C-alpha cells in the first residue's frame with residue numbers, strides 16, 4: 125500500500141520506495157505537510173504551522189481569527205477567498221465574480237492509474253504498479269468540484285498529479301486557470317534550476333537562489349517552446365549531482381505552459397506547474413468536466429543525478445510506448461543537411477546505397493518531397509509527392525531505397541499550411557485565425573486549426589496514404605512556427621479561449637490514431653530542432669530532434685540541459701559534416717560521433733562528402749552504436765562534469781545489470797599549460813572489477829568511484845575520448 129489515510133487525523137501519506145508526501149485536511153482545507161525522503165508511517169501533524177500570521181488577512185468563517193488561507197501551506201490554492209499568493213485555479217461565475225473556495229468533501233483510494241481524458245499520460249502495466257488517490261474538494265456555493273488525482277508509482281519514486289474539474293451546479297462557469305500541481309514547502313533556502321534558450325541553443329541550465337516574490341518560466345507560444353522547457357527544479361544550495369534534496373516538477377504537455385516558484389513573506393516556497401492561463405477561458409456547462417495535463421513530481425535525496433535517474437526510468441518505461449520503447453532505434457541518415465531542398469529520387473537512392481554499405485539502416489527524406497516545394501514558402505498541406513523529384517512517387521522511391529538496403533523515413537509538417545497551397549485555396553477556413561485581423565505568417569506559413577475534426581481527418585488520411593504507399597517505417601513530425609491569432613471558425617465567441625488547448629487535444633487524438641494504425645512506424649518529433657521537446661509528445665513519438673544545431677561542442681550544453689529530465693533514448697543526435705552548417709566550426713569525426721552517441725544515433729550529411737578515412741570512421745561508429753545497443757537505449761546515464769564549470773563535459777552510461785560502462789569526455793576548450801584532469805564515476809557496484817575494451821586496463825569499481833578516469837593529457841580543444849568497460 126503506497127497510500128495511507130488516517131481517519132482520526134485526516135492525514136494522507138503517499139509513499140514510494142524512497143520518498144514520502146504528506147497532506148492533511150485541516151479546517152476542511154487540504155494542507156501540504158511534507159515532501160521528501162521516506163518517513164515512517166505515522167501521524168506527522170507536528171509539522172503543521174499553526175502559529176498563523178493573519179493580520180490584514182481575511183479570516184475563515186470558523187471564527188478562528190488566527191487562521192488564514194494566505195499563510196497555510198496549501199495543496200491546491202484557489203483565487204478569491206483569503207489566498208493572496210499565486211493560485212492554481214481560477215473561475216468566473218455567471219454573475220461575474222471570480223472566486224473559488226473549495227473544501228474537502230471526501231476521497232477514494234484505488235488500485236491502478238487514473239488518466240486525464242484525451243491527454244498523454246504515464247501508465248501502469250499492472251494495477252500493482254500504481255495506486256491512485258482522488259481527493260474531492262467542492263466550492264459549495266457553485267457546486268464545482270475539484271478532483272485532485274495523485275497516482276503513486278512506488279518503484280519509480282514518482283507521483284503523477286492532475287486535476288479534474290467538474291461542474292455539478294446548475295449554471296455555466298468559466299475556468300480561467302487550471303494548473304496541474306501546486307504545493308508549498310516550508311523551506312526558503314532553496315535554489316531554482318530552470319532552463320532557457322532559443323532556436324539552435326535550447327535548454328541552457330540556469331541555477332539561482334530564490335527570492336521573495338514570483339519567479340516564473342512559461343510559454344505563450346502555442347508550443348512548449350525553445351524558450352523554456354516545462355520543467356522546474358528546486359534544490360538545496362549545496363545539492364550536487366549525487367547529494368542533496370532536489371524537487372522536480374515536469375508537465376506532460378506540448379502547448380503553452382507556466383511554471384512558478386513563489387517565496388512568500390513567511391519563508392514558505394510555492395512550486396506550481398500547468399497550462400498557461402493567459403488567454404485561457406473554458407466554458408464548463410452543468411455536468412461537464414475538464415482535465416488538466418499531468419505533472420510528474422520527483423523528489424531525490426541523492427542530488428540532481430538521482431532526480432534525473434528517476435525521471436529517465438519513468439519516462440522511458442512508463443510514458444514512452446510502442447515497439448520502440450525497449451528497442452535500439454535504427455541508425456538513420458537524414459538528408460536535410462545533405463541536400464536541403466535540392467534532391468531527386470536518383471540522389472536519394474545513391475545516398476542510400478553509399479550509406480547502407482557503412483551500416484545505415486534508414487534513409488530519411490526531409491522537407492521538399494511534396495507539392496511544388498523547392499523552398500520553404502509553399503505547399504505545406506499538399507502531401508502528394510512532387511513528380512519532378514519523385515517520378516515513381518513515394519512508393520517508387522521506397523522500393524529503390526529498400527533495394528539499396530535501407531528502410532525509408534519521411535518528413536511531414538502536418539500542422540502547417542502554406543498560403544500558396546491547394547489546401548489553402550480549398551479550405552481557408554481551416555486556419556487558426558481571428559475575423560477582421562491579419563493572418564500572420566511565420567516562415568511563410570500559417571497553422572491549421574487542429575481543434576477541428578475535419579482537419580484531423582484530412583491529416584490522418586494524407587499521412588496514412590503516404591505511409592501506406594511507401595511502407596514507411598519512420599516519420600519526422602515537424603512544427604516550425606509559434607501560434608498567433610488563436611481563433612477557430614467553428615467555435616462560438618465565448619469558446620475562443622478554449623482554442624489553444626483544444627488544438628492540443630486534437631493533435632493528441634490525431635497522433636493516437638496514427639500510432640494505432642501504424643504501430644510499426646517510429647515517429648520522431650521536431651520543432652525547428654527542440655522547440656517542442658517535451659513529455660507530452662513522448663507517448664506518441666519516443667524520440668525528438670534535440671536541436672537544429674549539430675555542432676558537437678554546442679550540443680554538449682543542449683544535451684546536458686535536456687538530460688535533467690529526458691532520457692537519452694528520447695534525444696535524437698546526428699553526426700554532421702564539417703565545417704558545421706550552423707557554426708562554421710570543425711570538430712574531429714570521433715568527437716562528433718561520441719557526442720551523437722546518446723541513444724538515438726544517426727547522420728545528417730552526404731556520405732559522398734566524406735574522405736576514405738572518414739568513411740571508415742563512419743562505419744566504425746555505426747558498428748559501435750549497434751554493439752552498445754541496449755546500453756544506450758536502456759542504460760542509466762550519469763552527468764559527470766558540468767560543461768559550465770570545467771573545460772570538458774563528461775558522462776557515462778551503465779547497463780541495467782551494472783556490468784558494462786561507456787564513459788565519454790569531450791574537451792570544449794583547451795587550457796594552455798593546464799594540469800591533468802580526472803573525473804569520478806558514480807553509481808558503480810562495490811566489488812566489481814572492470815576491464816577496458818579499448819586498452820585492456822583493469823579498474824576496480826572503488827578506483828573508478830574514488831579516483832576516477834584520467835583524461836588524455838594534454839587534451840586538445842574539441843578532442844573527445846571514451847572508455848568502454850566490462851565487468852570481469
Ligand code: GLA
Nearest residue numbers: 460490491650651652653672
Ligand atoms: C526544421 C527542422 C529541420 C528540417 C527543416 C526542414 O527546421 O528542425 O531539421 O527538417 O525544418 O524545413
